Structure formats: C-alpha cells, structure tokens
Amino acid sequence: xxxxxxxxxxxxxxxxxxxxxxxxxLAGGEQPVGAIVASLGLEQPSxxxxxxxxxxVGLVRMRRHGRQKLYETNAAAIRPLHxxxxxxxxxxxxxxxRVKERAEAQANRVRAVExxxxxx
Amino acid sequence: xxxxxxxxxxxxxxxxxxxxxxxxxLAGGEQPVGAIVASLGLEQPSxxxxxxxxxxVGLVRMRRHGRQKLYETNAAAIRPLHxxxxxxxxxxxxxxxRVKERAEAQANRVRAVExxxxxx
DNA sequence: TTGACATATTCCTATATCGGCATGTAATGT
DNA sequence: ACATTACATGCCGATATAGGAATATGTCAA
Numbered sequence: 001x002x003x004x005x006x007x008x009x010x011x012x013x014x015x016x017x018x019x020x021x022x023x024x025x026l027a028g029g030e031q032p033v034g035a036i037v038a039s040l041g042l043e044q045p046s047x048x049x050x051x052x053x054x055x056x057v058g059l060v061r062m063r064r065h066g067r068q069k070l071y072e073t074n075a076a077a078i079r080p081l082h083x084x085x086x087x088x089x090x091x092x093x094x095x096x097x098r099v100k101e102r103a104e105a106q107a108n109r110v111r112a113v114e115x116x117x118x119x120x
Numbered sequence: 121x122x123x124x125x126x127x128x129x130x131x132x133x134x135x136x137x138x139x140x141x142x143x144x145x146l147a148g149g150e151q152p153v154g155a156i157v158a159s160l161g162l163e164q165p166s167x168x169x170x171x172x173x174x175x176x177v178g179l180v181r182m183r184r185h186g187r188q189k190l191y192e193t194n195a196a197a198i199r200p201l202h203x204x205x206x207x208x209x210x211x212x213x214x215x216x217x218r219v220k221e222r223a224e225a226q227a228n229r230v231r232a233v234e235x236x237x238x239x240x
Numbered sequence: 241t242t243g244a245c246a247t248a249t250t251c252c253t254a255t256a257t258c259g260g261c262a263t264g265t266a267a268t269g270t
Numbered sequence: 271a272c273a274t275t276a277c278a279t280g281c282c283g284a285t286a287t288a289g290g291a292a293t294a295t296g297t298c299a300a
Contacts (some may be wrong), residue, residue, distance in 0.1 A: 034276065091195035
C-alpha cells in the first residue's frame with residue numbers, strides 16, 4: 001500500500017509546506033487565486049491543486065465573485081489539529097519545569113562556591 | 121517531484137494516523153516496542169519503521185534497557201505544531217463569537233414575539 | 241557456544257502524490 | 271461572436287512512501 005491520501009484528513013493536507021503557507025495567507029480574509037499566486041510565488045496550476053485539496057477537507061471556503069473565486073481559510077477546521085497537540089501540552093510544560101528547576105539548583109551551587117571563595 | 125519526506129519535518133511525520141497513536145501511547149512515559157505492538161495491534165516491523173521515522177525527526181527519545189529499547193514521546197518536539205495551529209485560534213474564536221451573537225439575537229427576537237403574544 | 245527473546249532492516253510491490261506543461265472552461269468586455 | 275481574463279483539469283514522469291514477508295542484528299541466560 002502507499003501513503004495516506006491528503007484528501008481524507010486535515011493532518012495530511014497540512015503536511016505540505018505550501019498548503020500551510022496558503023492557509024496562513026488566507027486566514028485574514030478572502031483572497032482570489034491570483035493573489036496567492038502573486039504573493040507566494042507559486043505556479044497558478046499548483047495553487048489550484050492545493051486549493052482543491054484544502055477545499056475537500058474543509059480547510060478553506062470558496063465563493064464566486066465575477067470571474068474570480070475568493071478563498072478563505074476555515075479556521076474552525078484547524079481546531080482538531082490544535083486539540084491533538086494539546087494532548088502533549090502538560091508533558092512539555094512538565095519538561096520545561098524540570099529544566100528550570102535544574103537551572104536554579106545549578107545557580108545556587110555556583111553562588112555557594114563563590115561565597116566560599118569570598119570568605120577565604 | 122514527489123511528496124515531501126516524512127523524515128524531514130514533524131508535520132509529515134505526524135500525518136500518519138498510526139504514528140499519532142504511537143506518540144499518544146508513548147506520551148505518558150517510556151515503553152518497550154513490544155508494548156506498542158501489543159497495545160496498538162500493529163505488526164512489529166511496522167512499529168519499528170514508524171519509530172525510526174519518529175526518532176529521526178526527534179519526536180521520540182530512545183534508551184536501551186537490556187534487550188529491549190524504551191521509547192518515549194518528546195513532547196517538546198510537538199510544540200512547533202501547536203504553535204502553528206495557534207496562529208488560527210483568534211480566527212476560530214472570532215467565528216464562534218459571531219455564531220454566539222447571532223444565536224442570542226435570534227433568542228431575543230423569539231422572546232419579543234412571545235411577549236407580544238402574551239399581551240394580545 | 242547455543243538458544244531464546246526483542247527489535248531492526250531489507251526486499252518487494254502498489255500507489256498517492258507533486259511539479260511542469262498544455263489545455264479546458266467559465267465569466268466579462270467590446 | 272470574439273478576445274481576454276481567471277481558474278481548473280488532464281497527462282506525464284519522478285519519487286517517497288507503507289505494508290508484508292523474510293531475514294538480520296543484538297542481548298541475555300544456561
């Protein structure tokens with residue numbers, strides 16, 4: 001079997017760096033395809049293909065406006081990713097806490113040594 | 121050109137559902153490979169391959185213990201993903217806010233109508 | 241050393257991409 | 271109707287997988 005399809009879940013869709021760039025660009029509000037092409041310096045067909053993937057998984061919304069199509073990031077669709085990473089928050093916070101504790105203990109030891117030096 | 125390598129960045133590494141399952145399983149603490157195999161019902165070679173990918177991008181740490189190898193999720197390596205999703209938080213919160221506002225406006229209209237009914 | 245246990249690697253095949261190029265389609269202006 | 275603008279799609283080639291089966295490596299125990 002091959003790799004998982006990008007069209008089936010947001011985790012795969014977001015794995016592409018260019019698609020992440022597009023999502024960030026479209027987060028602030030609607031933009032026509034041409035603006036993405038110009039701003040990110042990608043080929044137009046490439047942008048269309050990425051938008052197709054993003055649209056299929058619901059990460060962007062589309063609206064016709066004359067001859068252009070306006071795309072916008074659907075931020076709510078990113079929440080599941082956010083929530084998945086949240087699972088690990090308590091663990092990395094715990095790690096940071098321990099790093100901090102060790103640093104403080106080390107600083108105390110250094111201070112103790114220097115105090116001894118000052119005495120002698 | 122083909123798809124981006126899973127070994128080069130955490131976004132791709134995490135795109136695989138089984139790898140996400142492994143990361144969650146190993147978040148709480150060290151576990152030998154056999155425990156992953158037993159718990160997630162995957163083939164042993166498959167688990168080894170996934171662990172190899174996760175290890176290359178720094179998402180898991182490994183330690184020898186006798187004839188087994190203990191793996192553990194490196195939660196800190198997930199922070200970049202968390203921070204990327206965090207970019208969109210304000211937008212989805214804004215969306216939720218507008219949904220809430222509309223719901224309240226609707227509720228007020230309903231109440232007004234019912235008050236009128238009570239009067240007549 | 242031999243054997244058993246735990247994990248890793250290799251070989252193979254099928255497939256889902258991704259980029260580039262050319263072409264198709266839809267909406268607008270004259 | 272015709273040309274133009276704005277996107278989308280189809281085809282091609284290259285490649286990075288993921289799974290399955292078999293095998294290799296490494297470690298401990300007797």
